[in-house]
Amino acid sequence: MARQLSFDLPVRTALGRADFFVSSANATAVAMIEGWRTWPARKLVxxxxxxxxxxxxxxxxxAQSGARIIPARDVAAADIPALAEGPVAVEDCDTIAGDRAAEDALFHLHNLALAEGQSLLFTATAAPNHWPLALPDLASRMQGTPTVQIAPPDDELLMAVMMKLFSDRQLSPAPQVLPYLTRRIDRSFDAARDIVERLDAAALEHRRPINTTLARDLLDNDDT
Structure with missing residues (x-):
């Protein structure tokens, strides 16, 4: 069968509340986000x-709070007083550990935003007590921030995540694909993203529909 070149087409990620699937793995986190007005000390990790x-x-x-979103790595170059005038979400905060300029900027943003009566959301892959921060004052403030965890996905959430990933790529897999993949892949978000990307590429390269036969061929090839 003839093959065709595969291209990285734009992926349109849906980020609205209606696009977020709630299961037991993330229900507490969703409830905390939706109840942000009652956060203790107006902040959350x-x-x-x-x-x-x-x-x-x-x-x-x-969308609910009117917050600005900024990657933690960009905070050092940001206008902190302007940023602190409204709610702020700072993403990937654990990735700046050891970067003194970024840590100093996040520390000042934290203090100024709270002094202005604003709310702060921080995201990370680990709880603050596992961030190897060099600035003790920032570490103490982060470790004193309420934390909510998204747990590893259950079957229901894993299927919903893959469904969204396919949808973001404008793909419609056969109905049996999602249950089949859920039984076969590792129970992780990374594994879900990886298999969707690979199925997309394989379907395009080989001009085949995304069905259980294609998924089986791809996964069986991993086992050999």
Whole structure:
């Protein structure tokens, strides 16, 4: 069978509240985001593995609160007083550990935003007590921030995540594909993202529909 070149086409990620699937693995996190007006001390750390939906929930919160979203690595170059004038979501905070300029900026943003009566959302892959921060004052403030965790996905959530990933790529797999993949892949968000990307590429390259036969061929090839 003739093959065709595969291209990385734009992926349109849906980030609205209606696009976020709630299961037992993330229900507490969703409830905390939706109840943001009652956060203790007006701040929250949202923790979960890559692909768990932290960015999606940050956008849900931003839509509700009017918050700006900024990657932690960009805080050092930001106008902190201007940023602190409204609610702020700072993403991937654990990735700046050891970067003194970024840590100093996050510390000042934290203090100024709260002094202005604003709310703060921080996202990370680990709880703050596992961030190897160099600035003790920032570490103490992060460790004193309420934390909510997104748990590893259950079957229901894993299927919903894959369904959304396919939808973001404008793909419609056969109905049996999602249950089949859920039984075969590792129970992680990374595994879900990886298999969707690979099925997309394989379907395009080989001009085949995304069905259980294609999924089986791909996964069986991994086992050999």
């Amino acid at each position: 949202l923790v979960g593995p890559r692909g768990a939906g932290k960015t999606h929930l940050a956008h849900v919160w931003a």
